[in-house]
Amino acid sequence: ETGVTQTPRHLVMGMTNKKSLKCEQHLGHNAMYWYKQSAKKPLELMFVYNFKEQTENNSVPSRFSPECPNSSHLFLHLHTLQPEDSALYLCASSQDRVNQPQHFGDGTRLSIL
Amino acid sequence: TQLLEQSPQFLSIQEGENLTVYCNSSSVFSSLQWYRQEPGEGPVLLVTVVTGGEVKKLKRLTFQFGDARKDSSLHITAAQPGDTGLYLCAGARGQGGKLIFGQGTELSVKP
Numbered sequence: 001e002t003g004v005t006q007t008p009r010h011l012v013m014g015m016t017n018k019k020s021l022k023c024e025q026h027l028g029h030n031a032m033y034w035y036k037q038s039a040k041k042p043l044e045l046m047f048v049y050n051f052k053e054q055t056e057n058n059s060v061p062s063r064f065s066p067e068c069p070n071s072s073h074l075f076l077h078l079h080t081l082q083p084e085d086s087a088l089y090l091c092a093s094s095q096d097r098v099n100q101p102q103h104f105g106d107g108t109r110l111s112i113l
Numbered sequence: 114t115q116l117l118e119q120s121p122q123f124l125s126i127q128e129g130e131n132l133t134v135y136c137n138s139s140s141v142f143s144s145l146q147w148y149r150q151e152p153g154e155g156p157v158l159l160v161t162v163v164t165g166g167e168v169k170k171l172k173r174l175t176f177q178f179g180d181a182r183k184d185s186s187l188h189i190t191a192a193q194p195g196d197t198g199l200y201l202c203a204g205a206r207g208q209g210g211k212l213i214f215g216q217g218t219e220l221s222v223k224p
Binding site for chain 1: 117122143144146148153154155156157158161201203205206207211212213214215216217
C-alpha cells in the first residue's frame with residue numbers, strides 16, 4: 001500500500017485521443033503534484049496543488065490540463081498529445097508545503113503513437 | 114541549467130562491493146532528500162538531511178550533507194542485488210521553494 005494510487009498504470013493513445021490520468025492519495029495530505037519522468041532527465045515538476053488550489057504551472061503546454069476536485073484526488077486530462085510526451089507520469093503528495101518529503105504513486109507509463 | 118548534478122549516472126558493481134553516489138550543486142539547500150526508485154514503481158523516500166555536516170545511517174546506507182549544504186553523498190557498504198535501482202537526490206530551497214531533483218544514478222548490483 002503506497003498511499004498514493006495512480007490509474008491506469010499503462011496507457012497507449014493516438015495523438016488525437018482524449019484521456020485522463022487519475023491519482024488518489026489516502027495519506028491526509030494537502031499538497032499534490034504531477035511530475036513527468038523521461039529517460040536520462042531529471043524529474044520535471046508540471047503542476048502543484050495546495051489545498052485544492054493550483055500554485056504552480058511549470059510552463060506546461062495547454063494540451064495537459066490538471067484538475068483537483070478535492071485534496072485527495074488529482075487528474076491530468078490529456079488532449080492532442082505529441083510523441084515527445086511519451087513518458088512516465090508520476091503523481092505525488094506531501095503534508096502541505098512543496099519542499100516536504102513526497103510520497104509518490106507508481107506512475108502511468110504513457111505512449112503516444 | 115542543471116542545479117543538482119549526480120554522479121556517476123550509471124554504476125554496475127558486484128555483490129559485496131562498496132560504492133558512493135554524489136549529489137553536487139553550486140546552490141545552498143535548506144534540506145536534501147534521497148529517494149530510491151525500483152523498476153515499475155515510483156520513488157520512495159530514504160532519508161532527509163537538514164543540518165550542514167549531518168550524517169545519517171540506514172542499515173548499510175550512509176548519507177552525508179556537506180558542511181556548506183551544497184552537496185551530499187550516499188555510501189553503500191557491501192551492496193546487495195536488492196539495492197539495485199535509481200537513486201535520486203532532491204534539494205529544497207527555503208520554505209516556499211519547490212524540490213529540485215537530480216537526474217539520478219542508476220545502480221545495478223550483480224550477484
